[in-house]
Amino acid sequence: MTPTTLRQIAETLGISIPTVSKALKDYPDVSKKTKAMVKELAKTLNYKPNSFAVNLRTKESKTIGIIIPEIVHHFFSNVIKGIISQAEKKGYLVIILQSNESYELEKKQINLLIDKRVDGILISIANETADFKHLTDVIDQNKPLVMFDKIAKIVKCSKIIIDDRKAAYIATQHLIDTGCKRIAHFRGPLLPQNSIDRFLGYKKALIDNGLSYDPSLVYICQCGDKSFEEGKINAARLLKEHKDVDGIFINTDMVAIGAITEFRKRKVKIPEDISIVGFSNWFMSSAITPSLTTIDQPGFKIGKRAFKQLYKELKAVKKEKIIIPKIIELKTNLIKRESTKTISLKT
């Protein structure tokens, strides 16, 4: 009923606890005979080391924590999957917490994880978060912290990101290259770095191409639960307020799909009347009609890389080496589909 302990094995075998411990871990200074004996009994008794005791001795939990704003989200669930798959390979278990984009919750959750003595933390910060003390505290405790996707530039830790500005630039450039002259942008909330960067990339592409930047063409979305609705609403507003718009770069696919739905309902032709580029390459983007041109944001890969970096730092800390924060930038791709025109070959 109660789990087997080293003591039980030692007593039934008439040897000492340390010897049992060492035999099980194949220490070279234990006789083959003893090892065989111990291992056999351990197996029959289904011995499993008590992880609490092991943790207490080794000061490691072989567990990491991850905090994300939202679990029910295509991008983040892919990131989680990437993290878990990689962590499992290295013998780490993963505790998941969801901040709901709330700074207070995020702070509390960081504390929960620290209390649990996780070995390291992976985080994509909440939109609300503007104060980073809870995060620098983690680093000050010499506990590895890696940020991904939604990062805070000021915090000195490793980060797994994409070049949002560049990707947005490419997306907007594609609209320009395919003939759009008046391009709107449905952006994300004001605070998070990636929605700022996507906006800046959009703006720069316009200016570099000699198109004027018009702030009234920029619509804000919260990109939460209601993304699809926001897409529809903004599409309707845009149609009313700016009849001359012929292209939109949209912060996230879900919003873009909402917009497409609304446009189709109103018989606006895509891409002929309005071309659309989304962001993230959610699988529905290739499924809808017309399929959506978008920027592929590699969630699974981001998760994998985030864990790999954390793992490196975990090992560094163990060897009492200093952690040198690394910024890892993953590539994105423009996926051309039906929601934008094909580039006309110019002579």
Place this chain on the structure above:
Amino acid sequence: MTPTTLRQIAETLGISIPTVSKALKDYPDVSKKTKAMVKELAKTLNYKPNSFAVNLRTKESKTIGIIIPEIVHHFFSNVIKGIISQAEKKGYLVIILQSNESYELEKKQINLLIDKRVDGILISIANETADFKHLTDVIDQNKPLVMFDKIAKIVKCSKIIIDDRKAAYIATQHLIDTGCKRIAHFRGPLLPQNSIDRFLGYKKALIDNGLSYDPSLVYICQCGDKSFEEGKINAARLLKEHKDVDGIFINTDMVAIGAITEFRKRKVKIPEDISIVGFSNWFMSSAITPSLTTIDQPGFKIGKRAFKQLYKELKAVKKEKIIIPKIIELKTNLIKRESTKTISLKT
């Protein structure tokens, strides 16, 4: 740098470790003065109990494990969210593992969790799983185990389910009530109980209404990554093989949306030519055109209830009470939308 311990507080204050421990936990037999003194110092030193030591003593980790077939999945990510939200309230942290529908992985993961000494386990079993020893082992160790959604009927543990058979019956009945005479079914894989039950509900509705059951109208989908594609492929096959079909009950929304996409492409009118009912009420179901009539499967609620049940059993075990397995059935609803006809009032 290193975390504060009880010893440090005791030594700087010149009192014993047990007194510090008791002061911090507000034991009645410690003087107010001592308590105040201890608490203040604990606060300034940012004392946090070492969870490893606490676990070792109390034999509790305040951590539970959850195993699901797939994280990147609307239903499951909602369940996870429900579990986590509830667990956090009760001071439990959640470790998540993904079985990829693989029996071997699932077995390994159960062991991982047992090795970690989680207090309890929540699981939705893999399609492949037909042997349940790894699960009964958990129960035999007196460790609470609660199944949800994809369950094994033989295993004696609590289960959070919906009445798949009834829901499927209602879905099919709705097709019949709205005038469908020849109804196909796109079912899930052969093994999992819920896909069996949905199939049986479909079949029973046909028979109860005097319609003949025709096995050739039942198509199998794996319902994995390729659900959308499977929907398209099966829709195309159906059109070729059974031109007379006027209604389909589909195992899961994603497949249904694939089917709708294919039908629209081929100018099949929905619901006039073919009516469709899905299953799960994925949010895209209300977004697509035509919007999808479907069965609402309350993922978040299932997660919440699953944790609540586990929590009850956790407490029971602590009090050395016997766990009485409970089957909790949550209600589903038929959500009528555009992919089925409105019921004609008969006189």
Place this chain on the structure above:
DNA sequence: CTGAAAGCGCTTACAG
């Protein structure tokens, strides 16, 4: 009201 004692189950450095 306070503290000495025992112990949770393991690991590691050291003695023999």
Place this chain on the structure above:
DNA sequence: CTGAAAGCGCTTACAG
């Protein structure tokens, strides 16, 4: 090759 000793940091029953 084996084992006695110390200790990780806490908690709880008990003595005073």
